[in-house]
Amino acid sequence: MSKKPSTLTPVEIAREAFQRLGARRIAPTPDAYRIAYEEIQGDGPGASAESVLAAFATKLSRQPGENGLLGTRLVRARENNDWAEFERQLIEFAEENWQNRPLGPQVQHGELVPIDLEREFIRDSKKEKMLREMLARVLVFNLPSLLSTAPELANESRNSGQELKTAFSEQAMNEIIARLKQLSFQIELKTDDMAQQQDLLMRLFQLLLENINGLLEQGSWLSSQIETVQSLIAGPLSTTSLADATKNLKEVIYKQGLLKNTLSEEKVVVKNMMLTFVDRLSAMVSTTDNYQRTIRGFSQQISQAGNIADLNSVLSEIMTETQKAQEEATRSRDAMEDARQEVEKAEERIQTLEQQLLQMGELVREDQLTGSLNRRGMDESLDREITNALRRDTPLCVALLDLDDFKRINDTHGHATGDEVLVHMVQVIRETLRKLDVIARFGGEEFLVLMPETAPQDAVQIITRVQRELTKRIFMHESQRLLITFSAGVAVYHPGESQADLLKRADVALYKAKNAGKNRIVFADPPAPEQVGN
Numbered sequence: 001m002s003k004k005p006s007t008l009t010p011v012e013i014a015r016e017a018f019q020r021l022g023a024r025r026i027a028p029t030p031d032a033y034r035i036a037y038e039e040i041q042g043d044g045p046g047a048s049a050e051s052v053l054a055a056f057a058t059k060l061s062r063q064p065g066e067n068g069l070l071g072t073r074l075v076r077a078r079e080n081n082d083w084a085e086f087e088r089q090l091i092e093f094a095e096e097n098w099q100n101r102p103l104g105p106q107v108q109h110g111e112l113v114p115i116d117l118e119r120e121f122i123r124d125s126k127k128e129k130m131l132r133e134m135l136a137r138v139l140v141f142n143l144p145s146l147l148s149t150a151p152e153l154a155n156e157s158r159n160s161g162q163e164l165k166t167a168f169s170e171q172a173m174n175e176i177i178a179r180l181k182q183l184s185f186q187i188e189l190k191t192d193d194m195a196q197q198q199d200l201l202m203r204l205f206q207l208l209l210e211n212i213n214g215l216l217e218q219g220s221w222l223s224s225q226i227e228t229v230q231s232l233i234a235g236p237l238s239t240t241s242l243a244d245a246t247k248n249l250k251e252v253i254y255k256q257g258l259l260k261n262t263l264s265e266e267k268v269v270v271k272n273m274m275l276t277f278v279d280r281l282s283a284m285v286s287t288t289d290n291y292q293r294t295i296r297g298f299s300q301q302i303s304q305a306g307n308i309a310d311l312n313s314v315l316s317e318i319m320t321e322t323q324k325a326q327e328e329a330t331r332s333r334d335a336m337e338d339a340r341q342e343v344e345k346a347e348e349r350i351q352t353l354e355q356q357l358l359q360m361g362e363l364v365r366e367d368q369l370t371g372s373l374n375r376r377g378m379d380e381s382l383d384r385e386i387t388n389a390l391r392r393d394t395p396l397c398v399a400l401l402d403l404d405d406f407k408r409i410n411d412t413h414g415h416a417t418g419d420e421v422l423v424h425m426v427q428v429i430r431e432t433l434r435k436l437d438v439i440a441r442f443g444g445e446e447f448l449v450l451m452p453e454t455a456p457q458d459a460v461q462i463i464t465r466v467q468r469e470l471t472k473r474i475f476m477h478e479s480q481r482l483l484i485t486f487s488a489g490v491a492v493y494h495p496g497e498s499q500a501d502l503l504k505r506a507d508v509a510l511y512k513a514k515n516a517g518k519n520r521i522v523f524a525d526p527p528a529p530e531q532v533g534n
């Protein structure tokens with residue numbers, strides 16, 4: 001800190017002092033001369049406070065940054081002999097650095113603050129109060145709620161928090177610090193334990209699911225639910241994906257429950273109708289039996305009749321009985337006709353409900369990313385549409401769509417953007433297609449569109465519309481416009497053809513579209529005769 005005393009003689013110092021004043025263009029007043037003299041003489045015994053401050057200012061002015069600036073200001077104040085300004089600069093600097101003084105890099109991140117440093121810091125009573133309150137709140141409220149599976153640690157956290165609020169002495173503070181160190185260590189151990197337990201539970205859950213699935217009928221509703229859960233827990237778990245899956249399943253289960261209730265009610269109605277039908281039938285049969293018995297009685301009476309008058313009375317009785325039997329038969333026929341109509345209506349309602357139930361099932365056969373059907377849902381839909389097409393004798397077309405240069409999109413903009421493109425693509429397709437068309441994710445960036453009751457030329461038109469729509473509805477990524485196109489192979493189903501052969505033809509056409517330069521649609525060749533059983 002102190003400057004070495006000069007080795008010059010007093011005469012040399014006096015000469016040097018005059019030269020220095022000249023160089024600095026300062027008038028050689030006694031004060032200025034004395035300062036210059038002392039400056040050159042250095043910190044010898046008896047150096048004045050002013051010379052110490054002047055040397056300090058000069059040294060400081062050679063420092064970089066804020067310190068250098070302060071030094072320059074101090075040198076200027078000293079040169080102007082403005083000691084009031086010199087003092088003001090020093091006080092300002094001291095105040096600024098006092099206020100902003102950080103705890104310092106000496107304290108490593110994650111380590112407890114040493115007591116002496118801390119004492120300095122907590123002189124600022126406002127900050128101390130805030131810090132104490134925040135820490136107490138974390139210990140009393142937040143930490144215990146995370147430690148619900150470790151009640152003894154939760155209690156310790158709560159108690160330390162409470163005591164921290166009143167730990168004002170150094171000793172009390174040291175005790176709290178020691179307790180918190182211990183608590184932190186125990187929480188660390190507990191967390192490791194919990195992670196292991198969670199892992200074991202997850203494996204147990206997987207085993208359980210596999211076993212249940214093995215017991216279930218293939219393709220049953222519950223089996224598909226279980227597969228969804230299995231695939232979910234196989235991947236990385238996130239709160240959002242779990243919440244989404246739970247929400248989906250809950251909704252489906254709720255709707256399924258409603259539909260199943262209505263369905264069983266409808267089935268009871270049909271059963272009652274059948275019972276009425278059988279009742280009426282037996283009533284009619286017993287009426288006919290009675291009638292036949294009565295007629296047999298009459299034929300006896302006729303054979304025993306002695307005169308026309310007897311015969312006349314038998315005849316009028318026969319007429320009455322016959323009329324009764326006829327009326328009963330008509331009543332029974334009407335009742336049976338009503339019952340038959342009711343049964344038909346109930347059957348229709350059952351069919352509708354079963355159809356809805358089937359659609360519900362498809363909800364969990366969805367692709368998680370895009371919301372379109374997944375491969376399993378697609379297989380079932382295609383099966384159903386082929387059956388419908390054959391039964392109704394209507395044309396069924398399929399289109400296999402494959403995004404162009406999707407790998408480049410992934411490579412250039414990232415996988416997450418690639419995912420968004422897939423979602424965008426499905427949204428555009430869905431909004432462009434008709435209600436009865438179905439869209440399924442065939443795999444990766446390939447989609448299958450089923451177009452029931454659609455002739456080949458209409459199918460090509462529909463897919464062209466999707467293509468146009470996709471170029472109109474530009475996909476934006478970070479203010480950049482990404483042009484998304486696809487190539488497609490379209491095929492019409494030929495009766496007798498297998499699902500696999502139909503998809504194969506669409507795939508070959510798609511391959512041709514890609515080879516012909518992409519962003520185009522190719523119609524598939526008809527199947528070979530042996531593929532349709534000719």
Ligand SMILES: Nc1nc2c(ncn2[C@@H]2O[C@H](COP(=O)(O)OP(=O)(O)OP(=O)(O)O)[C@@H](O)[C@H]2O)c(=O)[nH]1
Pocket residue numbers: 402403404405406407408410414415416417418419422443444445514518
């Ligand atoms: N982001 C994302 N990418 C996927 C997904 N599934 C498959 N891919 C990627 O899709 C890309 C398909 O690449 P390619 O088969 O070479 O096809 P392409 O780049 O579209 O080229 P062409 O079909 O010839 O136009 C691969 O990079 C896959 O990793 C997915 O779910 N999300």
